[in-house]
Amino acid sequence: RKEVEQDPGPFNVPEGATVAFNCTYSNSASQSFFWYRQDCRKEPKLLMSVYSSGNEDGRFTAQLNRASQYISLLIRDSKLSDSATYLCVVNYNQAGTALIFGKGTTLSVSS
Amino acid sequence: DTEVTQTPKHLVMGMTNKKSLKCEQHMGHRAMYWYKQKAKKPPELMFVYSYEKLSINESVPSRFSPECPNSSLLNLHLHALQPEDSALYLCASSQNSGNTIYFGEGSWLTVV
Numbered sequence: 535r536k537e538v539e540q541d542p543g544p545f546n547v548p549e550g551a552t553v554a555f556n557c558t559y560s561n562s563a564s565q566s567f568f569w570y571r572q573d574c575r576k577e578p579k580l581l582m583s584v585y586s587s588g589n590e591d592g593r594f595t596a597q598l599n600r601a602s603q604y605i606s607l608l609i610r611d612s613k614l615s616d617s618a619t620y621l622c623v624v625n626y627n628q629a630g631t632a633l634i635f636g637k638g639t640t641l642s643v644s645s
Numbered sequence: 646d647t648e649v650t651q652t653p654k655h656l657v658m659g660m661t662n663k664k665s666l667k668c669e670q671h672m673g674h675r676a677m678y679w680y681k682q683k684a685k686k687p688p689e690l691m692f693v694y695s696y697e698k699l700s701i702n703e704s705v706p707s708r709f710s711p712e713c714p715n716s717s718l719l720n721l722h723l724h725a726l727q728p729e730d731s732a733l734y735l736c737a738s739s740q741n742s743g744n745t746i747y748f749g750e751g752s753w754l755t756v757v
Binding site for chain 2: 565566568576577578579580583621625632633634635636637638
């Protein structure tokens with residue numbers, strides 16, 4: 535059974551706040567992990583891949599805990615433009631492999 | 646701008662119509678995907694093609710028929726759809742299956 539579970543939203547934060555999103559996955563054989571961002575009525579776009587050692591891209595930090603099957607995304611110094619839905623994505627091995635999306639967490643940053 | 650191109654951007658079709666959604670990528674990717682997305686829901690995997698062969702069919706009804714004419718093209722043929730099939734249909738590609746995927750802008754489908 536393939537499942538990717540995310541924090542329920544929405545998250546409403548002021549500009550400058552730090553916000554963290556969490557995600558758990560059920561398939562212990564998964565090897566690739568990503569955070570995608572989706573704006574209203576737009577396609578999902580890759581925000582960042584998630585590596586075992588953790589990785590940072592500017593204000594964004596992603597962490598992976600394979601033992602707990604847990605992924606996180608930390609956004610520091612939130613901007614209005616960060617308002618979007620953040621999708622946790624995990625690869626799933628079946629006959630081939632494909633990426634499965636969590637339900638997403640909506641972030642709204644206000645001034 | 647996305648390098649995955651989908652046409653048409655919008656499609657309205659009746660329940661007895663036959664139509665097709667088209668997708669093209671020129672990034673040399675060998676895996677291509679169809680996802681379906683309803684409002685306020687995540688993208689839901691429908692089909693995966695790997696090296697032009699269908700590798701995953703997520704129990705999609707036969708009224709949706711995928712086709713991969715070559716490594717750059719992916720079609721989704723639609724026939725006898727239901728109003729509940731109205732959604733955003735997203736095509737995506739990746740270098741190989743399981744890698745980072747890149748989405749097209751999607752085709753907004755309305756079945757009347």
